[in-house]
Amino acid sequence: MNGTSPAAYDVVVLGAGPTGENLADRTRAAGLTTVIVENELLGGECSFWACEPSKALLRPVLARADARRVPGLRRAVEGPLDVPAVFEHRDAMAAHWQDADQEEWLDSVSVDLVRGHGRLNGPRQVVVDTPDGERVELTARHAVGVCTGTVTAFPDLPELAATRPWTNRQATAARHVPDRLAVVGGGVVAVEMATAFRALGSRVTMLVRGGLLGRMEPFAGEMVTDALREAGVDVRFGRSVAGVEREDGGEGHVRVTTDDGDTVVADEILFATGRAPHTGDIGLETVGLTPGDWLPVDDSYRVPEITEGWLYAVGDVNHRALMTHQGKYQARIAGAVIGARAKGEPLDDGRWGRHAPTADSAAVPQVVFTEPEVATVGPTAQEAERAGLKVDVVDYDIGKIAGAVQYAVGYRGRARVIVDSERQNVVGATFVGPGVQELLYSATVAVTSEVPVDRLWHAVPAFPTISEVWLRILETYRDSDGSAA
Numbered sequence: 001m002n003g004t005s006p007a008a009y010d011v012v013v014l015g016a017g018p019t020g021e022n023l024a025d026r027t028r029a030a031g032l033t034t035v036i037v038e039n040e041l042l043g044g045e046c047s048f049w050a051c052e053p054s055k056a057l058l059r060p061v062l063a064r065a066d067a068r069r070v071p072g073l074r075r076a077v078e079g080p081l082d083v084p085a086v087f088e089h090r091d092a093m094a095a096h097w098q099d100a101d102q103e104e105w106l107d108s109v110s111v112d113l114v115r116g117h118g119r120l121n122g123p124r125q126v127v128v129d130t131p132d133g134e135r136v137e138l139t140a141r142h143a144v145g146v147c148t149g150t151v152t153a154f155p156d157l158p159e160l161a162a163t164r165p166w167t168n169r170q171a172t173a174a175r176h177v178p179d180r181l182a183v184v185g186g187g188v189v190a191v192e193m194a195t196a197f198r199a200l201g202s203r204v205t206m207l208v209r210g211g212l213l214g215r216m217e218p219f220a221g222e223m224v225t226d227a228l229r230e231a232g233v234d235v236r237f238g239r240s241v242a243g244v245e246r247e248d249g250g251e252g253h254v255r256v257t258t259d260d261g262d263t264v265v266a267d268e269i270l271f272a273t274g275r276a277p278h279t280g281d282i283g284l285e286t287v288g289l290t291p292g293d294w295l296p297v298d299d300s301y302r303v304p305e306i307t308e309g310w311l312y313a314v315g316d317v318n319h320r321a322l323m324t325h326q327g328k329y330q331a332r333i334a335g336a337v338i339g340a341r342a343k344g345e346p347l348d349d350g351r352w353g354r355h356a357p358t359a360d361s362a363a364v365p366q367v368v369f370t371e372p373e374v375a376t377v378g379p380t381a382q383e384a385e386r387a388g389l390k391v392d393v394v395d396y397d398i399g400k401i402a403g404a405v406q407y408a409v410g411y412r413g414r415a416r417v418i419v420d421s422e423r424q425n426v427v428g429a430t431f432v433g434p435g436v437q438e439l440l441y442s443a444t445v446a447v448t449s450e451v452p453v454d455r456l457w458h459a460v461p462a463f464p465t466i467s468e469v470w471l472r473i474l475e476t477y478r479d480s481d482g483s484a485a
């Protein structure tokens with residue numbers, strides 16, 4: 001779409017990452033004319049600099065780790081990873097940073113596209129500065145959806161930019177493996193990239209202010225810490241970065257000084273210290289909001305400060321659940337909400353209703369693709385108790401299961417299921433161990449369906465699979481003071 005004439009649509013979407021694309025798809029499916037605006041690649045962070053390329057880097061790492069534990073295979077995988085082949089696979093999974101397929105998909109669902117920097121310009125108004133210097137003006141009859149996501153949040157350090165620090169983007173798109181890599185942070189990006197680059201040949205030092213994976217069950221971070229250290233990663237806790245300098249006039253090594261006076265020298269430094277909302281340059285000030293702020297929303301994803309009800313914030317930018325799949329979930333709901341309101345239809349917004357974002361608080365699934373993997377859904381035990389639930393915590397050693405023994409010699413893993421002791425249904429689960437990512441959907445179904453524990457006895461796991469952990473958890477609960485019969 002080109003030209004400078006104003007164009008009116010039912011819905012204007014800012015941001016064509018997975019969230020924006022899904023929102024546009026759902027509003028178009030509801031019969032609303034929709035246009036999407038994007039300044040970078042269609043498909044966004046997940047497709048090109050996060051989920052897809054990072055998991056492509058990690059897949060050979062995890063496959064080799066599994067193979068090393070299978071009798072008859074260890075000798076075949078004793079050598080180093082083929083780094084050029086790993087990078088080639090990564091490039092293919094990131095579509096070589098080309099988005100023609102995404103543009104074709106938008107066309108197939110009849111969503112218009114404007115490429116350029118879009119920003120609000122007053123109520124229901126969006127202006128786009130295109131790469132060829134033109135300005136496109138857009139008007140939204142019903143809704144503007146802000147789906148601009150997040151950017152890396154850097155600590156406030158003098159001259160940090162001059163050191164050319166890596167973010168997730170430089171790490172997942174790297175063309176070389178640094179001999180020494182410093183990783184600052186202890187969250188998902190930090191542990192996944194430490195896992196990947198250590199396996200690719202880097203000497204990795206992690207500087208972690210708290211613990212690893214601090215928002216999950218404590219044993220998850222502890223088991224990942226043990227595995228990283230066994231792999232040769234130098235994990236240092238209780239460390240904050242006080243200063244960073246790239247030597248030799250900005251062309252040499254990176255010298256990192258920590259708050260306790262320690263020094264780490266590396267070839268590259270990756271900051272994985274959290275995310276900040278990508279709202280600083282999208283015109284929020286033209287509608288009375290503060291640039292650079294998160295956009296809190298109500299349970300229909302409307303921004304409540306906009307009393308006319310036309311502004312929606314969907315995905316990471318609303319700070320509810322910063323994960324691609326959750327942003328897509330929000331987009332499906334928000335698209336249905338916008339469509340219903342445009343038609344004057346009532347909302348089905350009861351718990352687990354068609355227009356209710358219940359999973360944002362009750363059933364957020366997440367996988368950390370480290371070695372061992374971590375898979376979790378719903379609250380931790382501590383979070384559940386803080387929310388006022390009376391819960392029973394059921395733990396089981398996954399390594400005792402026949403399917404785990406078949407999967408790998410010396411399998412180490414742990415499962416925890418959180419049971420609402422009053423309602424007798426599963427409200428949360430965490431699994432740590434090789435291959436546990438495939439347990440997550442069954443746990444998510446159990447949580448969202450609010451399946452009574454006594455009904456789960458009739459969900460028979462096949463033998464010998466790792467999913468038999470569900471049976472062992474039920475037996476453990478039954479044989480304790482739990483009320484499962």
